[in-house]
Amino acid sequence: MTENLNVFAVRTLTQKEYFAPGHRSCQGCAEALAVRLVAKALGRNVIIANATGCMEIVSSPFPYTSWKVPWFHVAFENTAAVASGIESALKVLMRKGRIPYKKIVTLAMGGDGGTADIGLQALSGALERGHNFIYICTDNEAYMNTGIQRSSSTPFGASTTTSPVGKVQMGQMTWKKNMPAIAAAHNIPYVATACPSYPIDLVQKVKKAANIEGPAYVHILSVCPTGWRSAPELSIKLGRLAVETGVFPLYEVERGQYRLSIDFPKLKPIKEYTKLQGRFRHLTDEMIEEIEKRIHKEYEQLRVKAGKGV
Amino acid sequence: MTKPESEWTWKELTVGNVILEPGNASQYRTGDWKTLKPILNKELCIHCGLCYIFCPDMAYNLNEEGYFIGDLFYCKGCGICAKECPTGAITMVLEEEEK
Amino acid sequence: MGKRIGMEVSIAAAEAVKQANVDVISAYPITPQTHIVEHLSELVANGELDAEFFCVESEHSALSVCLGAAATGARTFTCTSSQGLVLMSEITYIASGLRLPMLMIISNRTISAPLSIWNDHSDVMSIRDCGWIQFFVENGQEVYDHVFVSYRLAEDRNVLFPVIINMDGFILSHVIEPIELIEQEKINQFLPPYQPLYQLHPDHPVTMGAFALPSIFAEAKKAQEEALLSSIPKITETWKAFGDMTGRYYNPVEIYKAEDADTLLVTMGCFGETASVAVDKMREGGKSVGLVKIRLWRPFPFDDLKKATIDAKQLVVIDRAISVGACGPVAAEVKAALYGKDQRPSVYNFVAGISGRDVTSSDFIKMVDKAEREMEEGNKEGYEIYGVRG
Numbered sequence: 001m002t003e004n005l006n007v008f009a010v011r012t013l014t015q016k017e018y019f020a021p022g023h024r025s026c027q028g029c030a031e032a033l034a035v036r037l038v039a040k041a042l043g044r045n046v047i048i049a050n051a052t053g054c055m056e057i058v059s060s061p062f063p064y065t066s067w068k069v070p071w072f073h074v075a076f077e078n079t080a081a082v083a084s085g086i087e088s089a090l091k092v093l094m095r096k097g098r099i100p101y102k103k104i105v106t107l108a109m110g111g112d113g114g115t116a117d118i119g120l121q122a123l124s125g126a127l128e129r130g131h132n133f134i135y136i137c138t139d140n141e142a143y144m145n146t147g148i149q150r151s152s153s154t155p156f157g158a159s160t161t162t163s164p165v166g167k168v169q170m171g172q173m174t175w176k177k178n179m180p181a182i183a184a185a186h187n188i189p190y191v192a193t194a195c196p197s198y199p200i201d202l203v204q205k206v207k208k209a210a211n212i213e214g215p216a217y218v219h220i221l222s223v224c225p226t227g228w229r230s231a232p233e234l235s236i237k238l239g240r241l242a243v244e245t246g247v248f249p250l251y252e253v254e255r256g257q258y259r260l261s262i263d264f265p266k267l268k269p270i271k272e273y274t275k276l277q278g279r280f281r282h283l284t285d286e287m288i289e290e291i292e293k294r295i296h297k298e299y300e301q302l303r304v305k306a307g308k309g310v
Numbered sequence: 311m312t313k314p315e316s317e318w319t320w321k322e323l324t325v326g327n328v329i330l331e332p333g334n335a336s337q338y339r340t341g342d343w344k345t346l347k348p349i350l351n352k353e354l355c356i357h358c359g360l361c362y363i364f365c366p367d368m369a370y371n372l373n374e375e376g377y378f379i380g381d382l383f384y385c386k387g388c389g390i391c392a393k394e395c396p397t398g399a400i401t402m403v404l405e406e407e408e409k
Numbered sequence: 410m411g412k413r414i415g416m417e418v419s420i421a422a423a424e425a426v427k428q429a430n431v432d433v434i435s436a437y438p439i440t441p442q443t444h445i446v447e448h449l450s451e452l453v454a455n456g457e458l459d460a461e462f463f464c465v466e467s468e469h470s471a472l473s474v475c476l477g478a479a480a481t482g483a484r485t486f487t488c489t490s491s492q493g494l495v496l497m498s499e500i501t502y503i504a505s506g507l508r509l510p511m512l513m514i515i516s517n518r519t520i521s522a523p524l525s526i527w528n529d530h531s532d533v534m535s536i537r538d539c540g541w542i543q544f545f546v547e548n549g550q551e552v553y554d555h556v557f558v559s560y561r562l563a564e565d566r567n568v569l570f571p572v573i574i575n576m577d578g579f580i581l582s583h584v585i586e587p588i589e590l591i592e593q594e595k596i597n598q599f600l601p602p603y604q605p606l607y608q609l610h611p612d613h614p615v616t617m618g619a620f621a622l623p624s625i626f627a628e629a630k631k632a633q634e635e636a637l638l639s640s641i642p643k644i645t646e647t648w649k650a651f652g653d654m655t656g657r658y659y660n661p662v663e664i665y666k667a668e669d670a671d672t673l674l675v676t677m678g679c680f681g682e683t684a685s686v687a688v689d690k691m692r693e694g695g696k697s698v699g700l701v702k703i704r705l706w707r708p709f710p711f712d713d714l715k716k717a718t719i720d721a722k723q724l725v726v727i728d729r730a731i732s733v734g735a736c737g738p739v740a741a742e743v744k745a746a747l748y749g750k751d752q753r754p755s756v757y758n759f760v761a762g763i764s765g766r767d768v769t770s771s772d773f774i775k776m777v778d779k780a781e782r783e784m785e786e787g788n789k790e791g792y793e794i795y796g797v798r799g
Contacts, residue, residue: 010358010359010360010362010363011358011359013363015372017368019368020332020333020334020335020336020368021335021336021340021367021368021369021381021383021384022335022336022337022338022339022340022384023335023340023367024338024340025366025367026386027343027344027386027387027388028366028386028388028389028390029366029388030366032366032367033364033365033366036366036368044611044614045611046611047481047609047610047611049477050618056620057620059335060329060616060618060619060620061315061619061620061622062315062327062329062619062620062621062622062625062629063312063313063314063315063318063329063334063619063625064312064329064334064335064337064338064619065329065331065332065333065334065335065616065619066333066335066336067332067333067614067616068332068333068614069332069611069614070609070610070611070613070614070615070616070617071614071615071616071617072477072480072609072616072617072618073617073618073619073620074473074476074477074500074503074507074618075473075499075500075503077469078469078470078473078500080470081465081469081470081471081473081474081477082473082474082476082477083477084435084463084465084470084473084474084477085433085435085473085474085475085476085477085478085479085480085481085483085485086477086478086480086481086609087477088433088435088461088463088474088477088478088483089432089433089461089477089478089479089481089482089483089485090481091461092432092433092459092460092461092483093432093481093482093483095459096432096459098482098602099482099610104610104611121466121467121470122466122467122469122470122473124466125465125466125467125470126470128466129463129465196364199363199364225388231389232388232389232390233388233389233390233392233393233402234393235366235388235390236364236390236393236394237393237394315621315622315624315625316624316625318625318628319628320627320628320629320631320632320635321632323628323629323632324607325508325569325606325607325636326506326507326508326509326569326607326617327506327507327619327621327629327632328607328615328616328617329615329616329617329619330607330615332614332615332616
């Protein structure tokens with residue numbers, strides 16, 4: 001446990017919830033937890049555009065809504081564009097005096113499919129245009145809502161229903177797309193990675209994103225017990241292990257400057273992470289070694305960027 | 311109370327099917343999905359709130375005595391609270407058949 | 410009386426959008442829609458129009474921006490053509506289902522393949538069933554006028570639907586026509602600022618775009634359809650109010666020398682003006698021919714169409730779009746409108762002028778002659794692509 005997660009700090013968070021219980025996510029859904037924490041961080045003065053996906057479905061089965069803040073779902077691939085419209089409308093309506101001036105955060109939210117695959121173009125457009133909004137990708141590393149199909153965010157080796165383990169193929173044979181790097185390449189003022197296993201860190205990053213003028217991108221690893229074939233009670237532990245093994249490093253890119261949120265001079269063996277998940281059950285020692293090599297290399301590259309390299 | 315969707319006529323729907331009651335999902339019981347329920351041993355509880363902050367279902371609320379207590383109306387029984395409790399104050403027990 | 414000025418129709422459209430005091434404009438360039446967005450960009454760049462203008466990265470995003478803005482309470486505008494419309498088609502259905510008022514002008518252009526930039530109505534026919542109110546206009550004045558009509562109608566609390574104005578690409582969008590401009594004060598009166606029924610704002614949080622289980626989906630669609638059907642009287646009312654202001658009155662279906670005619674040409678869009686010249690010539694030659702022009706395409710004015718055509722012996726329906734594997738889409742609708750009547754005219758259908766191929770007044774005369782010949786020979790429900798070599 002790190003300095004970003006202590007007993008005292010949890011009690012400093014607001015007890016107000018803007019994402020109501022009664023949502024229909026699976027048991028132990030860390031994506032729902034991520035969304036809950038994001039909503040908590042932003043408070044009431046926010047408008048959310050949500051991509052089609054798990055979080056849209058579990059939170060809005062008509063006539064019920066889990067949302068206590070204004071929330072809008074249009075389609076799968078266009079959330080960043082919808083948010084652009086919301087942000088522009090707020091700007092022009094305040095300028096023309098049709099609604100009173102006040103700070104309202106525009107938040108766009110999508111899963112890894114809605115962000116790294118089908119929504120990438122709309123996201124890139126919105127980041128380039130410089131809208132004052134936050135984009136949050138809750139990454140559970142596959143299309144979970146449609147039944148665990150692979151996305152470009154699925155990690156190497158993971159078995160999904162469209163990257164199955166067969167006689168000649170051992171799960172996903174491509175490497176996870178580096179979405180935060182793609183976002184950072186747009187030279188936007190703020191990019192961060194977060195994980196609900198580190199709730200204080202997550203909340204602080206989202207708050208920071210809200211206070212920055214211009215586009216901000218926060219990529220949140222969200223453990224999915226259903227899709228990862230892991231025990232529901234392990235969702236927080238698995239998020240922590242993803243960080244501690246270097247699979248999902250926590251960092252910020254603020255105006256081009258990289259900063260590691262938590263640094264591990266010695267990463268935990270990746271096997272501690274993979275052995276708890278059914279999607280990696282088939283991995284051979286050779287494959288694990290190959291994955292580990294790549295993860296360590298990427299982690300070192302990140303450390304260099306953050307000014308901690310050797 | 312919001313009527314379940316199967317009772318709405320087309321004439322009762324709002325324009326564009328907009329939902330006007332914020333957070334009304336809280337009327338929906340997800341508690342009957344569970345097979346295990348959390349039991350808190352108050353003697354071991356250090357009031358840290360990790361059970362509360364890690365609950366994906368917003369089931370935990372602070373009571374007047376300063377304990378976070380799981381609301382079984384929402385608790386889906388995932389067991390995160392028990393797993394993350396630093397003092398082992400929460401145990402998951404089989405929920406008995408009600409009725 | 411407003412000023413009468415010669416201007417390109419696309420420029421007139423953009424000027425109308427400015428006069429409608431639009432808040433958010435989002436579009437992606439595509440021929441032949443470009444002159445509209447270019448002129449709007451100039452108006453915004455010169456500070457003549459106070460709006461947020463975004464030239465976004467695709468038509469899909471262009472319309473998505475409009476949905477976000479409209480849901481937040483802004484008056485929004487987009488325009489497109491052809492492939493662009495097909496790319497944004499997914500979102501057209503959602504805009505209507507969510508009942509978000511907005512305006513889209515389509516400079517109608519055909520759809521690839523083969524690739525072609527020229528005019529026909531295939532683009533909008535691909536989203537025929539998307540649930541927007543859809544107008545077809547005949548000339549530049551109608552484009553200009555319908556911008557104000559459309560916003561007033563779209564934002565009416567008893568309507569709340571997005572609206573499409575179809576204008577033929579190049580043939581109409583790029584020609585210079587005399588346009589009578591309306592004084593700004595009159596427009597401000599006719600079109601007050603948009604007051605949304607529901608709006609995304611933290612002071613009154615609403616959930617828009619919830620998903621529906623099968624147990625409520627049919628009810629949601631029924632509500633949408635009833636609302637669209639019952640917009641017809643609202644459309645006529647709005648035209649009436651506009652006519653009272655300007656002296657220019659519009660109808661769902663326009664007729665020209667049609668009352669006593671044996672044969673009626675049925676057209677949509679700017680075919681109407683050429684066809685009326687053909688009707689004059691045929692009338693001079695002693696033929697009993699008239700013209701019916703469809704202005705309101707959705708919701709389809711079945712009653713008006715029936716009334717205008719039921720007494721004729723034969724209809725010659727000219728479609729400027731091809732529905733591969735069936736007949737022309739207008740002809741299909743016309744036939745449906747007449748089906749319930751025992752005594753009904755026969756319907757001969759030509760697909761003509763696709764991909765902008767010229768259709769002159771003499772072509773309309775040839776089509777009427779051909780249809781009449783075919784009918785005499787007993788082929789009462791013919792269909793063909795006009796003027797195709799082979």
